[in-house]
Amino acid sequence: MEDHMSYLELHNIKKSYYLENEEFPVLTGIDLSFDQGEFVSIVGESGGGKTTLMNIIGGLDSNYSGDVVLNGKSLRHDTAKQLDAYRRQTIGFIFQNFDLISHLTVFNNVMVSLQMTKLSHKQQEARARQLLEQVGLKDHMRKYPNQLSGGQKQRVAIARALASDPEIIIADEPTGALDSQNTQEILALLDEIAKDGKLVITVTHSETVANHGTRIVRLADGKISEDKSIKQGYEKSQANELSTHTLRFGATLKMALENMRYNLKRNLLIVFGAAIGIFSVIVMLGLGNGVQGYINHEIYSQVNPNAVQVTQNVSDSSQDPSKIVMKTKDQNRLKDIKNVKHVQDGYFVQGGTQLRMGRKNASISFMQTYNPTMLTKSITKGHAPKNGEIMLTKEYAQKLNKKHPYSLVGKKVTFYQNALNKQKHPVMLSKTLKVSGIAKANTGATSVTYDTIKSIYKSKGIKIQPTFVTVVIKGDVKNVKPVQNKIKSFKNDKKKATYQITGVGGMVDTLNTYITLAVNVLATIAGISLLVSAIMIIVVLYISVSERTKEIGILRALGSSKGSIRNLFFSEAFFIGLFSSALAIGLAELLQVVANNIAQRGINYSIMQITPGNIIFGFVVAIFISLLAALAPAASAARLDPIESLSYE
């Protein structure tokens, strides 16, 4: 009859394993009570269910019948989160095979547990140092587990188990892998812990270990066959467990970094592989900007971007000449558009034009009135035509003077033009004009002023009306597009566009649309390598999960929640994304320097222009894709069963 309540009580614990519906009972009704200050050894034949019982006591297994009661409170109804907290705070595990995390130093192995306590970072470090000194590892803190002897590894495990100052230490064959010398030392440490008033429960096959404790419990056929006290238990501890929380995101980030550093070569390759995709996308975007800029630069060096030529939209090719006239009504409408400075009359002279100078002739297929779309800087010699003057392209000037086309500037030429008069009779117009200047080869450049052409026609009684107008736009080039869009938006009664934008302005617009399209297609193709990168990251993370199954089991035993395990892999993916985008951007910038250097020499223009927006885009896309790729592997890591993970080889 119990007249007092023990610290830890097991009530009628039963557990069976099932293989294809066949029941294998392992524990068939265990009743035990333990108190603080006891050092209990559980012995029994192999396969007798000792480990199974420890997993139940340790909160790793909740699939049993019966009850575990801690300090009067049953674990039965604890949620998964409460069991995590129980393992973190109340239980310290020590395993036969030490189960240290191989990519963390001795110090950091202990820190993993301490990071789950609410101590400040300073206090955590101080406690890690103090615990390692306590187990005699003062000089080995910076080593990795594979640089330690078996006995030393087990001391690290003990220091780690003590991190949160838990009340219960569970040691499953803690000396099973050790020689007799080390066994003695580890037993002495466990005895110390019990003396401090903790409850130490070990599973053992060794009589030496069993005789070292205060009590021996024997298991046979799933039941307790013997329970004997060999020594008086120690005084119960006065110290309190430290309060804890699960592994925080900052800690998982740090662990992910340490893991990447431990497998440096492999991770560098992964980062490099992932960088290729981002690199090609950024390069494509940068080249797109550059090519577009270059083409616009080339075009705008010959024409004025702030002026657009507008005609009536005569798609139905009707021969009615009155339909192509830009009437006052049209002009006023255009003048009223926001940012339009003024609208200027223009006239196309098509066919039947001849120039004569001395005995030389040049026939001109197309000519228009001089207007502000032409840039004065495209005039190589002389100036724009004034009234009574004509500007020639170099091509036509050469027809009149092959050797010295520029010598024509200032000379007189006779202009002949076939036309129909009011009575529809052919007449020949003629007028002597002075050559004002020679412009770069460009069809629109052979030109006279609107007033000049008007007066030439008027001399034969023919009245002309503007066949196009030039709309001049105020201020910045960025005002041009809205004006163009507005012009295109006017509709006639057939719901068709009333006007058409002709000349280079319209062409630039179309060209830019095509370039943007081409760049997007290329960037999408480059994006396919992003997909390859993403698949690679998924594969790598799955491999990482299976490689680190044991580590996941250890972390779960130490009390990390599923969420922390998930975060561990998200952290790793985050770094892969971050580092690969940084590498990709670095490489792209480097390529940009080289490419622009070459381009400057060739075409005098920086052909690759990576914008800050492109860089931010690269970072965001890389990290987003990496995190997306981590979704499935991280979830599968979090789903792993802690007991199975711990026994994973």
Ligand SMILES: Nc1ncnc2c1ncn2[C@@H]1O[C@H](COP(=O)(O)OP(=O)(O)OP(=O)(O)O)[C@@H](O)[C@H]1O
């Ligand atoms: N996941 C499992 N599925 C099926 N059977 C299991 C599983 N885990 C353990 N067992 C079985 O339950 C029994 C008890 O196993 P347990 O590991 O608890 O024994 P043990 O007393 O710790 O043995 P040992 O002293 O050899 O370590 C064994 O027969 C084992 O085969």
